[in-house]
Each structure stands twice: as structure tokens, then as C-alpha cells.
Amino acid sequence: MIVDLTPEDGASYDPASDPRVADYLAMSDAALRQVADPANGRYIAESSKVVRRAVAAGHAPRSFFLAPKWLEGLSDVLEKFPDVPAYVGEPALLERIAGFHLHRGALAAMDRPEPRSLDDVLAGARRVAIVEDVSDHTNLGAIFRSAAALGIDAVLVTARCADPLYRRSIRVSMGTVFQVPWVRLGDWDDAVAHLRSAGFTLAALEVTDEARPVDDVAAENHERLAIILGTEGAGVSAAAIADSDVQVVIPMAAGVDSLNVAAASAVAFWELRAR
Template identity: 60%
Template sequence: MIIHIDDAADPRVSDYLSLTDVQLRKVKEPAEGLFIAESLKVIRRALASGHQPRSFFMTERWLPDLASILADYDHIPVYVGTAEILEKIIGFNLHRGAMAAMHRPEPADLSELLANSRRIAVLEDIVDHTNIGAVFRSAAALGVDAVLVTPRCADPLYRRSIRVSMGTVFQVPWARLPQWPEGIQVLHDAGFTTAALALVEDSLTIKELAARNDQKLALILGTEGDGLSARTLAQTDLAVMIPMADGVDSLNVAAASAVAFFATDPRH
């Protein structure tokens, strides 16, 4: 259902309004039950994972590239406009082909997720969407069963997180913990050994952690600036470090996650 848009104030495209306003979007999208998939690859991965579109949004030149997909969703609006009109609506030049507003899925059941997982990642208060997306991409590539995010952590289904993850956020089950660090006890009750990545005196090395081969392992990663909170470290079973060469304090949280996921991958 192709609909041509020639007015940036058209209420039918309100899902796409002001995509660069992070504060607006992080309230609007969960409240209205949507998320935005950006680029042809991400849209295809979202649809392949079973997510349902609310609408599509693109310039006319990209219609042929999505023709095979649009044929299966001929009842869904496809909003088409000039590059100038679309830029006024979303706030930037849309050069990645197309976007889709998708119905946000129901949250995963935490108990079921923990019961069916052996190795999970827990992200404490990570607010940078690029890092969130990168962690999910590493989790998908390196066999992490699920990702849990704390209440103050950024939204994994925010547009930038999805794009940086290359759509792999749709492959890895995830859930938001209702409380933190109280949620650590939930992990212990589910049989997980909790391992906090932190540079403290009694830390194991990541190789020593891998050698333990814990049956159920939760790797806890902290915020970009301050790392994990003291309350979190006090409640976890283990502290774990990635040894650094002289003169380097630590890795970015996204890089650290990739190292930790690879080192503890039971397939190796």
C-alpha cells in the first residue's frame, strides 16, 4: 500500500518524527509499542525473526530493493517521499535505503530465559547505544544464550543499537531486570555463577575463569565510565579481569565483552 507523503507534518508518519531526539524517542517508542529498523539488512533481519511491521518509510528509488518484502505485506502502509521531505521528518538524511516502524515484542519471560540458558551477559547501566549494539553483535557471534539489562541500561531496541548490532539484537533473547543489584540473587537462585568484569585485587584472569567451565555462567559488564558499582561487586561470586599490556588500563566495554564471550565459549 504505497502512500506518497508531501507534507512533513503529515500525522500518518508520526512514528518517524524526530528520530535524532534521544530523550523523546526513548519515551515514545516503548510507550507506543514500537521500534525503528533502519537499513534494508536490518529490516530483513527483523522480519526474518518474526517481528511485525507497522509501516515502511523510504524514498521511491528504494522501492525495487524491497519489492520482494513489500509483496508479502501489501496491507501495510509504505510511506514514500522525497529525500528533502523525509529529512524534515526524521531529522537527518536517510541514506541507508529505508526504515520500518515495527511492533515492539512482548518482554521475554525472565524465569524461562534463565532456565533455558547456560551462559548469559548482564549489562549494568550501559547508556551508550553504540556499545549496547556492539555487545549484542558479539553475543550473537560468540554463542551467548541471552542478555539481561538493568533498569537504567539503554534500550537494545533503540534505532542506533539495532543498527550497530547489524540486526543481531533480534537473534539474542534479552530481558530487562526489574531491580538491580537485587537481581543478582535471581541469577544465583537460577543456578548461575556470577562473574563481574572488574579490575580489583582478587580478580581471576579471564583464562582462569574459562578453565573453571562453570555449568551456568553470568558475565556482568559495567558502565562505560565508572565500571561496576561497589554494591554489585559485593554480591557477585567472582571478579574477573582481562590482563592488559603495560600502559593500558582497560578495554572499552564492547571490546571487553567480545574477549570475555570468546574466552568462555564452551565450543572452544
């Protein structure tokens, strides 16, 4: 259902005040969207590729928001949802509503899927990643993309971690947040106990005096392994290190201390993959 947002000449209608496009207002305010989007049961899929992957994952669109030139390329998706409005306007108008330039042309407001349980995402998993308090959406999206590519069966994010369904996380992940099962953890101690009872070895990716080279740990080929990744600055917390069974380090050359968490995750996921 195509809805043209362009005001008629002389009309007092202001599309930015139209309640029908409220899902797309203030999109450049990351702090606001981190709270408002989960509270309202929505997320924003940005770019035609991501919209397609969201729909392919079975997620339901509330509406579409796009420039006219994207109508033809997304016509097959729009035809699948004839009763879902597609709000259309020139780029300058869309930018005024959303607060940023839509250089990827198309957005969709999607219903968030029902949260998974920890039991659900661990069922059958041999390799999981625990992302502890990573607040940067770009890093989180890159971690998910590596997880999807390198055999991580599920991602567990802590309570203070960024939202995997924030639009930047989704975009950087290339939509892989839709295919890798993930769950937001509650109480840390409960999560650790749950992982242990499920037979997981906890491996903290952190430089400590007891840390072992990643290829040495990989050679042990643990049946079930949970890889803990920490924040950019502080790294894995002292509490998580204390709860880990082993600390793992990626050997560095030329005096480099560490890698960015997203790059480090890719190395660790590959080296510690199930064999």
C-alpha cells in the same frame, strides 16, 4: 500499499504534519525516542538489511518509510504486507520529516515484541551477559553483536541501561538484538536471587584487588555463568561487585588499564564460552 508523500503543486499539504508519519518525527532526539518508542509499543528498524531481519524474526511492521530507489530492493518484503502503508518520498522530504539524512534509505516502524520473562530467557542458557547501566547505544549494539557471535545465550539489561531496540543499537548490532533473547531486569536483588537459584555463577568483569585473569576462570568451565559488564566510566557498580562470586580481569600489556566495554565483552565472551 504505496503512499506518495510528495505534495502536489500548489497544495497546502505538509507531509511533516501528516499524522500518518508521526512514528518517524523527531527521530534525531535520542532522549525523547528512548521514552516515547517503548511507551508507544514501537521501535524503528533502519536500513533494508535490518528491516529484513526484523521481519524474519517475526516482528510486525506498522509502516515503511523510504526513498523511491529502495522500492525495488524491498519489493518482496512489501508484498508480504500488502495492507501496511509504505510512505515514499524524495530523500530531502524524508530528511525534513525524520530530522536526519536517511543515507541507508529505508526505515520501518515495527511493533515491539512482547517482553520476555527472566525465566524464559534463562531456560537452557549456559552463558548470559548482564549489561549494567550502559547508556551508550553504540556500545550496547556492539555487545549484542558479540553476544550473538560468541555463544552468549541471553542478555539481561538493567533498568537504567539503554534501549536495545533504539535504532542505533539495532543498527550497530546488525539486527542481532532480534536473535539474542533479552530481558530488562527489575529489582537487582531479585534478579541476583533468581540467577543463583538457577545455578549461575556471577562473574563481574572489573579490575579489583581480588580479580582473577579471565583465562584462569575460563579453565574452570562453569556450567552456568553470568558475566556482568559495567559502564564506561564507573565500571561495574560496587553493589554488583559485592554480589558477584568472582571478579574477572583481562590482562593488559603496555600499561593499558582497560578496554572499551564493547571490546572487553568480546574478549570475555570468547574466553568464558561454554565448552
